[in-house]
Amino acid sequence: MTLRTSLLSFSALVALGTPALANCPVATVAEPMGLTPVFPQQLELAELQTAAGCTLAFGQNPDIAALNARILGNADLAPVADRLPAEPLVVMPYDRMGQYGGALTGLSKATESGTSDLLSVRHVNFVRYSDDLQTVVPNVAKGWSWNADYTQLTITLRAGHKWSDGADFTADDVVFWMNDIIYNADIYEKTPDRWLFAGQQVKAEALDATTVLFTFPVPTPGILNRFAVDYGQPFQPKHFLGQFMPKHNPDADKLAQDYGFANGAEAVDFYYGGSDWKDVPSPLLKDADKAAKIGRAVVPTLESHIVVEESAEGRKLVANPYFHQVDTAGNQLPYINEIVETYVSDKEVQNLKIMNGEVVWKQQAVFLEDFPLLKENEAKGGYNISFAPTFGENVFFSFNRTHQDDILRDIFGDLRFNRAMSLAMNRDEINEIVYLGQGTPMQGVPAEPKTVAFVSDDVLNRDIGYDLEGAKALLADMGLKDADNDGIVERPDGKPLVVRMVYSSQGVPVKMMELVRDYWTAAGVRVDLKEVTSDEYRAAGNNNDLDVTTWKYDGNAGPTISQDVTVFIPPFGDFFNPGTGFGWAAWKTSGGAEGIEPPADIKKLWDLGEQFIQVEMGTEESNKLGAEIVQIHTDNMLKIGTVGDIVAPFLYRSDLQNVKPIKAKTYDFYWTYPYRPAQWWLEQ
Numbered sequence: 001m002t003l004r005t006s007l008l009s010f011s012a013l014v015a016l017g018t019p020a021l022a023n024c025p026v027a028t029v030a031e032p033m034g035l036t037p038v039f040p041q042q043l044e045l046a047e048l049q050t051a052a053g054c055t056l057a058f059g060q061n062p063d064i065a066a067l068n069a070r071i072l073g074n075a076d077l078a079p080v081a082d083r084l085p086a087e088p089l090v091v092m093p094y095d096r097m098g099q100y101g102g103a104l105t106g107l108s109k110a111t112e113s114g115t116s117d118l119l120s121v122r123h124v125n126f127v128r129y130s131d132d133l134q135t136v137v138p139n140v141a142k143g144w145s146w147n148a149d150y151t152q153l154t155i156t157l158r159a160g161h162k163w164s165d166g167a168d169f170t171a172d173d174v175v176f177w178m179n180d181i182i183y184n185a186d187i188y189e190k191t192p193d194r195w196l197f198a199g200q201q202v203k204a205e206a207l208d209a210t211t212v213l214f215t216f217p218v219p220t221p222g223i224l225n226r227f228a229v230d231y232g233q234p235f236q237p238k239h240f241l242g243q244f245m246p247k248h249n250p251d252a253d254k255l256a257q258d259y260g261f262a263n264g265a266e267a268v269d270f271y272y273g274g275s276d277w278k279d280v281p282s283p284l285l286k287d288a289d290k291a292a293k294i295g296r297a298v299v300p301t302l303e304s305h306i307v308v309e310e311s312a313e314g315r316k317l318v319a320n321p322y323f324h325q326v327d328t329a330g331n332q333l334p335y336i337n338e339i340v341e342t343y344v345s346d347k348e349v350q351n352l353k354i355m356n357g358e359v360v361w362k363q364q365a366v367f368l369e370d371f372p373l374l375k376e377n378e379a380k381g382g383y384n385i386s387f388a389p390t391f392g393e394n395v396f397f398s399f400n401r402t403h404q405d406d407i408l409r410d411i412f413g414d415l416r417f418n419r420a421m422s423l424a425m426n427r428d429e430i431n432e433i434v435y436l437g438q439g440t441p442m443q444g445v446p447a448e449p450k451t452v453a454f455v456s457d458d459v460l461n462r463d464i465g466y467d468l469e470g471a472k473a474l475l476a477d478m479g480l481k482d483a484d485n486d487g488i489v490e491r492p493d494g495k496p497l498v499v500r501m502v503y504s505s506q507g508v509p510v511k512m513m514e515l516v517r518d519y520w521t522a523a524g525v526r527v528d529l530k531e532v533t534s535d536e537y538r539a540a541g542n543n544n545d546l547d548v549t550t551w552k553y554d555g556n557a558g559p560t561i562s563q564d565v566t567v568f569i570p571p572f573g574d575f576f577n578p579g580t581g582f583g584w585a586a587w588k589t590s591g592g593a594e595g596i597e598p599p600a601d602i603k604k605l606w607d608l609g610e611q612f613i614q615v616e617m618g619t620e621e622s623n624k625l626g627a628e629i630v631q632i633h634t635d636n637m638l639k640i641g642t643v644g645d646i647v648a649p650f651l652y653r654s655d656l657q658n659v660k661p662i663k664a665k666t667y668d669f670y671w672t673y674p675y676r677p678a679q680w681w682l683e684q
Contacts (some may be wrong), residue, residue, distance in 0.1 A: 005372075024054035026473050027328045029094045030621045039123035039137040040130040041676070043090045048328070052128065058084060061100040063337055067318040070298040070308045074165055077321055080332050086160035087142060089325045090175075091679050094658045098335035098681030104360045104656075105340045107350055108314075108668045113534040114506045115279040117364035118341050120671035122303040122317065124324075126155055126234065129559070129599040129674045140235070140302060140324065142210075150616075157210040162322040163300040167239045171206035176238035179205040180245060186265040187274055194232075194564055198610055199441040209239045209492040222562030229559050229670050232276035244268050277576075284310040304334040305381050314342040325678055335681035345533060346612050347505055349505050354651065357381040360682070363650040363671055367509045368435050371649045382654045387438070387647035391451060392553040394644035396444040397421065397516065398572065399499075399548050402583025402596045402640075408547065409596075411478070418637035419463050420474035421576045425516060426524040430551045431643045442645055444553065444641025446633050447626060448569045448668070452556035453618065453627035459634050460644075471523045482524055489524040500524045500547045504534040506549035506578070512642065541578030551577050553639075557668035561626075562590050562617040565609035567630050568576050570598065572638060581638075603634050608632075655683040 025033035029041050035051060038041045048056060054156035060080035061067070068074050077083065108115040126141035127629050138144075143156045161169040181187055182195050197201065200217035207213055209318040216223070226236065242248035252264035261267040268292070273280035282298050283291035284307065291297050298307045302324070306318035317339040325333040345349045351370055353359055355377040368372070374385050399412035399421070411417050427441030442449075449455040480489040480497060488496045499520065503513050510531065517527040532540075540546050552578050556567050566574050570588065573579030584602060586595030612625045633639070648665045658679050662672075 019497060020498060024048055024052050024056045024328065024330070026097060028096055029092050030360075032098075035092075037092070038665045040132065040135055041092045041094075042137060043092070043328075044142065045088055045090055048090050056090070056326070056328075056330045058326060059318060060330065060332050061335075061337070064319065065322050067337060068321045070318050070647065071164065071290065071306060071321075072308070072320075078166075083166070083322045084160070084326065084332060085158040085162070085324050089138065089158070091325050091327055091333060091676060093679040094329055094660050094676075096658070097329050097539075098679060099684060100331075100335050100681075101337050101608075101684055102655075103338035103340045104336050104680070104682070105341055105342070105358060106361055107344045107353060107359055109345050109365070109506055109534060110278070110310075110343045111281050111285065111310075112279050113345075114120040114345075114365050115308030115341070117362070117671050118339060118666060119231065119278055119359065120673045121339065121677040122305040123231070123673050124233065124304070125230065125673075126225060126671050129669055131227050131663060131674045131676070132678070133669055133674060136224060141227075143396060146221075150219040152205075153212070153214045153216070153220075153223060155212045157212070158324060159210055161324055161672070163237050163239075163302065164306045164320045164322055165199040165237075165240075165296075165300040166322060167237065167300065168209075169235070169237075169302060170209045171187075171212045172209075173238050174212045175206045176242060177234055178202065180238075180242070181236050181246065181272065182472070187272065188279050193365060194369065194566070197613075218610075220257075220563070221561075221616045222613055224563075226557040226563040229668060229673070230564075231278065231670065233302070234445070235302065236272070240296065240300055241268055241272060243604065244483050260290055262297065266575065271296075277638060278471040281675050282307055282310050282315075284315075286314070286543065295645040305339050312343070315339070317650045323678070326333060327679065328440065335677040335679065347510070354383065355381045357383060357653060359383070360653045360656055361672075362510050363665060364667075366645070366649045366651065367505050368438065368648060369433075369509050369511050371436065374649065374651065383651050384654060385649055385651035386661065388650055389450075390646050390648045390663045391448045391557040391664050391670050392555065393643045393646055393648060394442065394444060395550060395555050396511060396639035397548055397550050397642075398580045398639045400544070400546060400580040402544065404544060404664050407493055411480075411497070413548075414478055415637060416474045417480075418640060420471040420523060421520060421525070422637065422640045423465065423474070424471035424519045425640075425642065427643055428465055428466065430512055430515055433515065434509050435643055435646050439643040439646035441574065442641055442644040443634060444639035445630050446553075446556055446572070446639070447561055447630060448553065448557040449644070452561075452623075452626060454623040455630055456627075459630060462634060463637075464641075468519075475524055480524070487521075487524065488526045496526060497524070498528060500528045500530070501550065502532055502537060502540060502546055502577040503550050504532060504537040506534040507537070510554050513550070538575060538577040538578060538582075541550075541580075542572075542575055545576075546580070549578055549580050550574070552667075553641075554667045557666065558617060561612070563613060565613055568609045568612070568633075569605045570602065599636075601636070605632060627674045646649060657681050657683055 015198040027035045054631040058081045077347030105116045124140050127136050128139045141155050142158050145154045163169050165455050198218045203215040205213045244267040247251045256264040256267040304323050306315050309316040319334050401413045403409040431439050441464050443462050453557050491497050517529045520527050570584035571579035572581050583596035587597050603661050608629050615621045
């Protein structure tokens with residue numbers, strides 16, 4: 001099955017040879033009952049019924065009415081068959097049909113901090129990756145097809161699909177998202193770069209209620225990967241948000257003013273928050289009384305669970321009574337009634353809650369350095385902890401090449417300084433202490449080596465050997481001397497060379513920060529180390545206030561870079577993982593009127609990035625472009641890597657069922673999204 005055409009032809013399925021059944025086969029991945037789905041571990045309703053000669057009857061969670069009553073503004077429920085799409089997605093559970101009930105408890109750092117792990121549990125998009133991390137399969141979309149040159153993508157939706165409030169979800173909601181949200185200057189003063197292609201907008205058209213046509217200004221073969229792994233959902237409820245837009249409601253501003261807003265745009269911002277990211281503070285956190293007056297706590301969703309409570313301590317969600325998936329017995333998913341998310345910023349408190357058995361699922365921000373402690377308490381806490389391979393977990397250090405301090409900008413932009421800081425790090429010791437010897441020392445590269453073919457061993461091994469004297473010699477060659485013999489070299493203005501290293505434990509292991517501080521201090525560069533929340537870190541980074549950024553290489557696996565070259569081009573990051581080329585980026589976006597002009601080879605990255613996303617990933621042309629991009633990055637040491645090819649822990653409580661070992665622990669495939677959490681269930 002190729003990605004060029006995936007619309008299903010059900011007439012071919014009759015030849016499967018499965019005997020006719022009065023009831024549909026209750027198939028699981030473990031016991032497929034003779035079914036051979038077109039896509040792994042799931043079927044379309046017509047596919048199942050045609051193959052098995054059966055009619056699937058639908059069942060529901062016995063608690064669904066009570067859960068629905070907690071969703072502000074929802075009406076009483078119709079029968080489950082009327083709430084499901086006419087074409088629901090039929091999911092084969094891993095082991096067996098689930099049991100309804102219970103609450104999936106998890107931990108985040110704070111609102112918008114460490115939340116993507118639990119976001120991924122409830123997440124939906126047009127498509128997703130199957131758990132083989134190779135096959136794109138339908139989800140919200142029933143199918144898709146491309147034209148010959150990858151400039152037109154047709155998405156087919158599910159007839160009868162509904163939002164969590166029972167309103168119809170149609171192609172108009174997709175067009176509304178693109179035209180009235182993403183390209184709306186009242187919401188985005190500047191169109192997000194991720195939705196511009198060769199600097200131009202995408203055209204979205206609703207051909208009918210279930211068919212959307214995207215027309216791209218240039219070939220964009222990787223865009224389906226964005227819909228498979230990205231946090232952003234390409235649909236918003238027109239029936240709700242549109243009521244506050246004069247374009248769709250002449251009385252929009254008056255309606256908004258009746259609710260206490262200045263105008264309709266302010267009302268939209270109250271609910272949408274100016275971001276596709278789902279965990280911006282919700283209306284319940286901004287002004288619960290105003291949300292209650294309007295009669296809608298949060299924007300209606302297509303996800304498996306919807307937020308019903310939120311405070312500074314955490315949030316609670318309940319099962320979406322209109323969710324579009326069923327199991328092979330016809331039971332509407334999800335099985336789990338609630339998600340309870342608690343904010344815990346302190347790592348030690350997090351570990352204590354895990355060891356006390358209070359956490360059902362935890363994947364993000366569980367580090368190898370804590371594995372021995374958590375493993376020792378596994379039986380006591382009633383959970384299972386194990387390793388998974390990682391993508392994009394190589395922690396990097398990137399010195400600010402466009403620093404607001406002219407002297408630091410010159411120092412940080414000198415290749416000799418960056419080589420010195422790389423040589424001063426004892427990666428073998430980092431590997432042993434932080435990663436329990438499970439990783440491989442390697443240089444930082446903007447493409448995850450395990451997912452592409454254009455990263456060479458020479459690049460990965462450049463300047464990674466521990467050589468403290470060599471590091472000192474490079475600093476001396478720059479003219480950075482320790483004139484007063486206090487162990488710290490002086491800047492050209494006579495001040496001691498001090499690097500302020502601000503970090504968040506969400507993105508990096510604490511022990512690594514302490515080790516690197518000591519390595520660089522031994523080389524003659526004093527490091528002032530400070531841990532902050534991820535929100536504080538991101539605010540400082542995006543304001544170009546950091547001396548050095550340090551995080552994991554989120555966003556550099558093949559499926560991500562095939563459609564989003566943010567990591568390739570200045571500022572070499574995004575809001576959630578800020579880079580250090582903000583002055584260069586400002587120069588580019590202002591046409592040279594602002595910012596700092598980058599060197600010639602850095603300028604080339606913009607053109608190379610555009611070319612890269614216009615060709616199919618893995619082709620000879622793609623690999624040639626990728627190799628050139630990697631060469632520029634490593635020649636300039638834009639990000640100094642530490643240890644890659646590591647494993648990382650994930651854990652789940654023993655009562656969580658239908659869980660399989662994950663193929664990779666990575667944000668780049670959006671954490672749990674490939675593993676179908678809607679079919680998880682809790683043994684009561």
